[in-house]
Amino acid sequence: MARFTTVSVARSDGRSEFLQNGSLVPNEPPRKDETPGPDGSIDFYLKLQENDPTALDWKRKLGGTNFILAELPKDYVLWQHRRVKAKNGKANADSARQDTYLYGHPNGKGRFRSAQEFYPHLLWLACDQENDSFHNCSCKYCFSDRMAGTEATTKSAQPEAPTKPLDSRAEPSKAALPTPLAKKAAIKTEPRSTQILNLKTQEQQFDSNPENDFIYRPGEIVWFSKRTSAWGLSVVLKRDLQNNERRYLLQPLSHPASHPAVAVRDRDSIRPWLAWSVPLPTITQLRELTYDQVPWARVVAGEFDKGDPEVDGSILAAKAINESYSLFDKVDLPTAPGEVHYKGMFLGGEKIWAGEPVRLMGRTKDEIVILVVNQMIERTAADATTAVTMVGDVYKFIEMPMPAEYQDRRNWPVNEDLPVRMNADLSFRNQVSADAGGNIWCEWRLLEPMARKGLNDIKGRWYETRLLLPTLRGKATYDLDLQAGRASDASLFMNSRGEVLGSRPGIRKRNRLATLGGAVPADTKISRGLDGPQEDIIIPDQVQQ
Missing domain, CATH: 2.30.30 (SH3 type barrels.)
Structure with a gap:
């Protein structure tokens, strides 16, 4: 069996009780009676001991490779929900189910459903010298408190003495928090000039609002009507609302030798990128090439079979974009x-x-x-x-x-x-x-x-x-x-x-403009919407309709 070095977290914000409607109530599941119901079904919660195999599995996952958490933070308790449905008045063993939850989060509403879900909160306990879960913890339940704008979480208790290792054969680190669980406790966090109550940006909040009926977002690839029977591929540069009409400023995709002018379209003249299938390039010799492999100057000069270089540029550019990603x-x-x-x-x-x-x-x-x-x-x-x-x-x-x-x-x-x-x-x-x-x-x-x-x-x-x-x-x-x-x-x-x-699998790009590459003009700007300057949400009147 592999040896594990034990890791201790010297503080906890766990609560065995929480305030509900003006009264303190236990921070634990409701049903702990193992007695079967009238129909023979079984439904109760069992408190797990620290040496229970499931508890040990949680602590191994929380410790990381070759490490194990010595014990869960104080007042955090694992409960196993055991359910067996009834059949013919008796418990049916074939329907037995067991789910494990970690109780103890100070808001009383959150129960962690896996070690992975609890890990961000444990990391906050280990790292944050500001001791401020409301602003600094990224776990699901502290995050929901921030979204609600209510500081339901409380600062953790003062550090206690680190727990001794479970396995005397493994020498513990001198620091209470060795890697890989977290950074060392001595690492300082950067001072915050402003504390952010809501992690979502304004544009992110706008896109998450069901009242927002803009379908397409700046930076996305869309199909657009060319005002003929044909449709083309473009990137959304901006969106705005004018005379109660949702409008989009689009830059058609093309080969790098030249680029069509931007165009404005309403929602009815646009389709999502994945609404339709992409056709093969019109020029046969380009069908096995990527956008960057094509000698575009020769294509535009007519050295290849008949076809439309602009259309083929948009097709191959869209394919390259589809295979790429960038984060922001x-x-x-x-x-x-x-x-x-x-x-x-x-x-x-x-x-x-x-x-x-x-x-x-x-x-x-x-x-x-x-x-x-x-x-x-x-x-x-x-x-x-x-x-x-x-x-x-x-x-x-x-x-x-x-x-x-x-x-x-x-x-x-x-x-x-x-x-x-x-x-x-x-x-x-x-x-x-x-x-x-x-x-x-x-x-x-x-x-x-x-x-x-x-x-x-x-x-x-x-x-x-x-x-x-x-x-x-x-x-x-x-x-x-x-x-x-x-x-x-x-x-x-x-x-x-x-x-x-x-x-093919995703190819990492530095940012969106790097992903678009030569398919758009070099001076292309993609709006940041409500996160950018005022001009990012206004389409100039002189732009081609």
Whole structure:
């Protein structure tokens, strides 16, 4: 058996009780009675001891490679939820299920569902000399307190004496917090001139608001109408609202020898990048080449077969962009060594924010599975290679007969763990069914909490039915579907990143402009929206319509 060096965290913010409606209540699960229910089912919580195999597994995961946490921080307790459904009046062993949760977070609302979910909070306990979880901790529950704008968390207790190692054969480090668990306690945090109550930027908040009906985002690749029968590929430079019309400033993609003028289009004249499949280049000799491999000067001079160099430039540029990604807006919070967290990224042709859903590859083409991204983490290995991991909860879209209690709409539940855009979309779709007299209930069912997904697991952005389906299906067809009580998921009418002309794994780029390369003019500027200057949200009147 491998030896583990024990690691101790010398302080804790855990609470065995928390304030609820003016009274102190235990910070623990509600049911601890093992007695079977009237139908024979079993449903209770069991407190795990420190030497329980499950508890040891948590502590190994929290310690890191070759390390083990000596003990959980004070007043943090593992409880195992044990459930067995009944069959014929007896507990059915085939349906037994066990889920482990860590209780003790000071807000009383949070229970950590895995060691991975607790790790950011443990890291904060180990690192933060300011001892301020409200502003400095990136865990799910401290983050939700910041989003609510209420300092529910309290500062941790003063450090206690470090715990002695469990294994006397392994010499503990002189520091209470050796790597790889965290940086040494002596590391100082940079002073903060302003303390940020809300980690989301203004543009990020705008894109997460269900009242915002701008579908496309600055920096994204979209299809646009050329005002003929043809459609082209372009990048969104800006968006604005004029005379109640949502407008987009677009830069068409092209070869590097010349670039078309920018154009302004409304929503009806644009389609998402993944709404349609990309055709092959019109010039046969270019079909096996990448954008950077093409001798564009010779192509434009007519040395190749007949075709349209501008169209082929846009096709090959879009393919290269689809294979690339870049990250932006670093999160200034304590992280593990070699890790950087970000608020957003450009993944292929789309812009994605932390805190919102993305479409995942399903087991079948019609299976609708999403990941609500809690964290975007880039890790740099010893050989300087990088990899991005998305951490969040995986949900599957479910349709089922409407439960009897939901006939009264006042009983419709709201899943507070879902982003508000998803809840608004779900409510809309259930209202469509109910208004038409249907008996179908839709919901997002949790499949895997705090899952870790790579970029190749992601199909692309998730889009609201109400916003995108009228465009994809056509308004007449969409309205007929609503009258019949059907509001299909927009993802059923979208491609995935991997379906674009044999795309390869993601290629890291420095930023979005580096990704666009010669497909756009050298002086191209992409708006930062509400995070930029005022001109970033205004499209000049003199721009070509």
